[in-house]
Amino acid sequence: MEAQTDHRPALELRCGGMHLTVQRIPGWLVALATAFGGAAGAWWTQR
Incomplete structure (x- = not known):
């Protein structure tokens, strides 16, 4: 019997x-968003 x-x-x-429901966020999407955020943050601080 399954719990x-x-x-x-x-x-x-x-x-x-x-109504949009996402059951699982893929790891590659999290990594891509993190890399993009880091690059944007580095660009912003170098301005």
């Missing part, structure tokens, strides 16, 4: 009639 667990979505957006 019942409560699975919550990683991201849930509701805007009017639109």
